[in-house]
Amino acid sequence: MKREIYAYRCRKCGHLHYPYRMVCAKCGENEHNEFDPEPLPTTGTLVTFTELYALPGDFEVPTLGLGIVELENGIRITGQLQIDEPAGGMKVIGEVEVVRSEEYEKYYGMIFREA
Amino acid sequence: MRDVYAIGIGITSFTRLEFPLSEIAAYPVMMALKDAGIRKVDHLYVANMGSGRVNHQTGLASAVVDTLSLTPAGAEVIENGPASGGSAVKQGFLAVASGMHDVVAVTGAERMREVNNLEVTEFVATLTHPLAEYIYGVTLPSLAGMFTRAYMDKYGVTSRHLAMVAVKNQNNALLNEFAHIQQAITVEGILDSPEALTNNPYVADPLRFFDCCPVSDGGASVILATREVAEKTGRPLVRLAGIGQATDTHCVHERDEPTDLLAVRRAAAQSFKMAGVSPSDVGVAELHDAFTILEIVESEEVGFFKKGEGHLALERGETQIGGKIPINPSGGLKGRGHPVGATGVAQVYEIVHQLRGEAGKRQVADPRIGFTCNFGGFGNNVVCLTFAREN
Numbered sequence A: 001m002k003r004e005i006y007a008y009r010c011r012k013c014g015h016l017h018y019p020y021r022m023v024c025a026k027c028g029e030n031e032h033n034e035f036d037p038e039p040l041p042t043t044g045t046l047v048t049f050t051e052l053y054a055l056p057g058d059f060e061v062p063t064l065g066l067g068i069v070e071l072e073n074g075i076r077i078t079g080q081l082q083i084d085e086p087a088g089g090m091k092v093i094g095e096v097e098v099v100r101s102e103e104y105e106k107y108y109g110m111i112f113r114e115a
Numbered sequence B: 001m002r003d004v005y006a007i008g009i010g011i012t013s014f015t016r017l018e019f020p021l022s023e024i025a026a027y028p029v030m031m032a033l034k035d036a037g038i039r040k041v042d043h044l045y046v047a048n049m050g051s052g053r054v055n056h057q058t059g060l061a062s063a064v065v066d067t068l069s070l071t072p073a074g075a076e077v078i079e080n081g082p083a084s085g086g087s088a089v090k091q092g093f094l095a096v097a098s099g100m101h102d103v104v105a106v107t108g109a110e111r112m113r114e115v116n117n118l119e120v121t122e123f124v125a126t127l128t129h130p131l132a133e134y135i136y137g138v139t140l141p142s143l144a145g146m147f148t149r150a151y152m153d154k155y156g157v158t159s160r161h162l163a164m165v166a167v168k169n170q171n172n173a174l175l176n177e178f179a180h181i182q183q184a185i186t187v188e189g190i191l192d193s194p195e196a197l198t199n200n201p202y203v204a205d206p207l208r209f210f211d212c213c214p215v216s217d218g219g220a221s222v223i224l225a226t227r228e229v230a231e232k233t234g235r236p237l238v239r240l241a242g243i244g245q246a247t248d249t250h251c252v253h254e255r256d257e258p259t260d261l262l263a264v265r266r267a268a269a270q271s272f273k274m275a276g277v278s279p280s281d282v283g284v285a286e287l288h289d290a291f292t293i294l295e296i297v298e299s300e301e302v303g304f305f306k307k308g309e310g311h312l313a314l315e316r317g318e319t320q321i322g323g324k325i326p327i328n329p330s331g332g333l334k335g336r337g338h339p340v341g342a343t344g345v346a347q348v349y350e351i352v353h354q355l356r357g358e359a360g361k362r363q364v365a366d367p368r369i370g371f372t373c374n375f376g377g378f379g380n381n382v383v384c385l386t387f388a389r390e391n
């Protein structure tokens, strides 16, 4: 099964959230769980980025590319980058893959590459 | 509400300290009580972020109140990330202003160097959103790196401006015997020299080593009291005149404008409004420069300079001791150090010191209004305080 990341649409006003919230950030009127999940699109534009050299201990790579991407539906997401020379405004495409592995657990998230 | 005064201050050296965390928290309280000329308080607030995780000690306030023999005074820990100090001062203010207590001690302390740098980075990274940031390897420096790049693209801030903040604050720290970093640096040395890539390596591009505050141990305290108690000390009267606090989205990517720090803007505006002053009245400020970019941007968001022009004021020397609005005469987080729970109280220490005219070699010329900005998370929880000298 293809893994996806979900955004959450308020059933009262239609506002789309990523990540999940218990109360709508726009109307504040909904009850708990009155959101409909919808998969995030995977294409978007790179807003800003960094190459991190001081990594958390459980990462076994020398450096890590991180960025904020504005997806085609306007939602922004933080993700990892596998791009040699990233630039603001670059078109990117993401895929849900393992982004962090701890002893007993794997975490899935979006990894972006140049489109 | 009753007026509330800062009547005593104390601080430890900010460095690597080989003392138990409870003593790092207690020692500056002893200094502050001595400074105020009193022996007892009604209540103790302890600002701390990492005792449970880093130092394997919980219930820190109970340990501190006991080692100071201040029992049976009430005591509790206030945890609000890197803004714990500002939050604890705010709680102390509320206790006195409300009439519940007449004299309270607020201390902030952290012992981060008990563990190695990787563990510290990991500990501080737990501030980020667990599912939408943390899992990716996002750390505070990486959020700062992304923010810096966006700021450079939009407003023309350069690495040279960032280095100028580092140089200014490390030079100020040379005038502060409690500051962690005692090293003179130059823009040329950390940017242009052949060794620059070695002595100033990238941490989170475009941020480099000298753009980031050090990891420090340390504690700082302030005694807050009513006017009646304050007058008995015979010291200059410094009133805590304004408090503002604001939050912002947990995830940095959710903010409408990636270059805004709205919580700083809102907390500062509230604090100035409560104090009945404007940013141009401020004679000395301590801003939360965990990363050099933050000093520039906070100086804009709090209203000292127009948005996007903070780096130009820096170029003109306006933020130096002796400039129009001296920022971080203590050395800031960059020079003094950043024991996370202590920082907000250390900022207050410096401002009270300055407003009393007791800051010695780094004294700013006769400030009447002082200001602090204590920045939690990556700007998702900010506390701003305004102090006024009254006599």
Ligand SMILES: [Zn+2]
Binding pocket: A010, A011, A012, A013, A014, A015, A024, A025, A026, A027, A028, A029, A030
């Ligand atoms: Zn809604």
